Amino acid sequence: MPAELMRESYPIQGGDFDTAGEISGELKTILRDLGIEAGSLRRIVVVAFEAEMNVVMYARRGTLTFILTDDAVDLEIRDDGPGIPDLELAFQEGYSTASDEMRELGFGFGMGLPNMRKNSDDLRVETEVGKGTTVFARIRLDAHE
Amino acid sequence: MTLGEIRDILQCEVLTEGDDLSLDVQNVVASDGMSEILAFARSKELMITGLTNIQAVRTADIAGVSAIVFCRGKRPDARVVEFAKKKRVPIFVTRLVMFDICAILYNKGLKGVS
Numbered sequence: 001m002p003a004e005l006m007r008e009s010y011p012i013q014g015g016d017f018d019t020a021g022e023i024s025g026e027l028k029t030i031l032r033d034l035g036i037e038a039g040s041l042r043r044i045v046v047v048a049f050e051a052e053m054n055v056v057m058y059a060r061r062g063t064l065t066f067i068l069t070d071d072a073v074d075l076e077i078r079d080d081g082p083g084i085p086d087l088e089l090a091f092q093e094g095y096s097t098a099s100d101e102m103r104e105l106g107f108g109f110g111m112g113l114p115n116m117r118k119n120s121d122d123l124r125v126e127t128e129v130g131k132g133t134t135v136f137a138r139i140r141l142d143a144h145e
Numbered sequence: 146m147t148l149g150e151i152r153d154i155l156q157c158e159v160l161t162e163g164d165d166l167s168l169d170v171q172n173v174v175a176s177d178g179m180s181e182i183l184a185f186a187r188s189k190e191l192m193i194t195g196l197t198n199i200q201a202v203r204t205a206d207i208a209g210v211s212a213i214v215f216c217r218g219k220r221p222d223a224r225v226v227e228f229a230k231k232k233r234v235p236i237f238v239t240r241l242v243m244f245d246i247c248a249i250l251y252n253k254g255l256k257g258v259s
Contacts (some may be wrong), residue, residue, distance in 0.1 A: 111180030
């Protein structure tokens with residue numbers, strides 16, 4: 001296992017659409033200041049933002065943790081939401097269980113999980129109905145699109 | 146096209162200017178769905194949307210777009226404009242509808258992203 005250079009965890013408040021995305025915005029600032037290459041930075045923050053929005057939309061609370069190593073950023077987004085009954089279906093582009101309120105805010109068009117997968121080098125989702133969901137994502141830091 | 150040329154051809158009002166109106170733009174993402182913007186933005190695209198809430202600016206910042214064009218004359222509120230200033234995201238407002246904006250820019254050689 002590569003050595004951890006940095007690890008931070010942030011609480012996510014479910015249902016708060018006003019501040020939704022703040023953590024990912026802050027993460028972008030931190031990683032940019034650390035000199036992370038632009039392509040990798042964009043992929044990291046897109047995954048973080050989509051995951052953060054999912055927590056805000058579906059759970060009461062959650063946590064976003066990022067771990068920086070020499071060659072990658074690992075994101076772990078854990079929530080106490082309703083869980084995902086059919087993961088395969090949830091990964092289909094366009095499939096969504098979002099409410100009208102979520103859609104009015106510009107989210108819930110069935111692109112969140114596909115976007116996370118597209119921007120990660122490794123993505124794993126653990127979920128249990130009634131308990132919650134955890135997303136593990138790894139994004140390598142070598143330049144790629 | 147530069148951001149300045151886009152501002153002129155779309156008859157935009159500039160709410161926040163950002164850093165550089167001479168920035169060259171070649172691609173466009175247009176949607177009211179923020180995940181659609183995130184799915185297709187690579188960086189420095191122009192973002193066209195009718196969604197004027199704070200999430201539109203957050204999405205623009207995360208995606209790294211060059212500017213937001215709000216269509217149909219829709220205006221974000223002052224708090225959203227302040228946030229865009231802080232994030233250095235240029236905001237243009239035009240009375241044109243999304244279809245017409247896309248057609249005008251396409252005819253000028255700009256392309257979508259797929």
